[in-house]
Amino acid sequence: MDLLRSLPLGLYLEQPLTWLHKLDPRVKLMWLLSFLTSYVVANNYWRVLLVAILIIITLFAKIPLRVWRQQMGWLLLLSLMVLILGSISPDALRINYQPRLPANQQVLTQPINAKNNQVIPHSPISKKEYSYVLFQQGPVRVTRRSLDLAISLSTIVFTLIYSTNLYLLTTAPEEITSGIESLMQPLRRFKIPxxxxxxxxxxxxxxxxxxxxxxxxxxxxxxxxxxxxxxxxxxxxxxxxxxxxxxxxxxxxxxxxxxxxxxxxxxxxxPNEHQVQWQDLRLRVSDWLAIAILMVFWGLRIAFGAEVS
Structure with missing residues (x-):
């Protein structure tokens, strides 16, 4: 079974039992779906925050270093490579950048009187420099759009893979199926098996x-x-x-x-004659606390995580 032990992703950790193991599988499934769906139409600040939250959860869960070192290490390396390659790749806009400020700065610094078309002396206004091209050295060119796409792509790679892996790492297969069966009970009204x-x-x-x-x-x-x-x-x-x-x-x-x-x-x-109750699914105090934190999570997502069009 050396092949099974060498697989970096998707293995259930039986020992030690962390507080993530003790959470209800339905609550963990809701958190997983929240990570996977809150990423949609979100700004890059929220996407980076999701990566930070996953890393913090892993550290506070006290998962052994030997377990998450390979998993998180390889994923971080992959995300970093995606970030670098995406940043230096063409942004698909094919823009020949020109400075947005005119060459004659007096147009901005000295307003014109509308009555007699005379220039009114005015002190130069303070303005922030803007540049669409963030870095350019030879053929290597990083623009604002390419960096934005690179951050989006690298964070989604880490979030999708590691959030799912963390769920499988701390949830037994029987708990997964029990939680899914419990959440699918309303579908029985539509005669779904x-x-x-x-x-x-x-x-x-x-x-x-x-x-x-x-x-x-x-x-x-x-x-x-x-x-x-x-x-x-x-x-x-x-x-x-x-x-x-x-x-x-x-x-x-x-x-x-x-x-x-x-x-x-x-x-x-x-299934009607022989049913096996894999787990006794009951929400405990820790589960209700996780649900309350999840509501705060979505409140922050709606308030600050929306992408500005």
């Missing part, structure tokens, strides 16, 4: 490690045979990988059949 959907989601989350384990075993079996790929050529190599793929599908179908037989033996004939 909520239990079947959540059961399928649970089996899918549990089946992913089995797929990775089968892939790892087959890759190891190919490596231990020390195949000379140069002698096989392109056609021979393709045939070998087709055999490996066929074997992988056979193993996965066998695992799926074993799982189905195990469910039938245990009486999983229909």
């Amino acid at each position: 909520v239990t079947e959907i959540t059961l399928t989601l649970t089996l899918s989350l549990r089946f992913i490690p089995l797929v990775l384990e089968e892939v790892q075993n087959l890759v190891r079996s190919v490596m231990t045979r020390a195949i000379n790929w140069k002698k096989l050529g392109f056609k021979g190599g393709v045939q070998v990988w087709l055999i490996v793929t066929e074997r992988l599908l056979e193993n996965l179908l066998l695992r799926a059949e074993q799982m189905a037989n195990a469910m039938i033996v245990r009486g999983f004939t229909s």
Whole structure:
């Protein structure tokens, strides 16, 4: 299972149990959706704030350094590369920038009397210098629009990936499905099979490690045979990988059949006859506090985070 341990994203952290683990999965799901939706039509200050909030939550949750160092480190490096590449990339406007102030500064500093067209002496007004091009050195050019797009793109990469990963890191698969099933209960009025959907989601989350384990075993079996790929050529190599793929599908179908037989033996004939309560979902004081903070979060988003058109 070395492949599973080496995966940087999407793994559930069983120990130690942090305060994030103890929150209700429905509350955490609402926070996740808030991170993913509040980013839309927001200014860059709010987008950068989302990144800072995720980092602060990770630090205050006391998640072990060995866990989030690889995850956050790689994502920060990726976001930094996106920021740099986006900043120096063309902004798609193709603007030949010219100073917006006229060459004759007296037009601004000395107003004209409308009656006799005489120039009225006036002290120079203080004005802030504006430049569309923020940095230019040879072919490297950073404009206001390219920097704005770079910040937007780099922050969305970090927010989307890390917020989802933090949710999966602190929420067990059974808790995820239980929370989703609880939130989907109103859909039963429309005769939507909520239990079947959540059961399928649970089996899918549990089946992913089995797929990775089968892939790892087959890759190891190919490596231990020390195949000379140069002698096989392109056609021979393709045939070998087709055999490996066929074997992988056979193993996965066998695992799926074993799982189905195990469910039938245990009486999983229909969701109405055999239901398993994975979690006892009850909102505690910490959950209500998280909901109150979430309301403040959205209040700040509406008041200060809207993008100015």
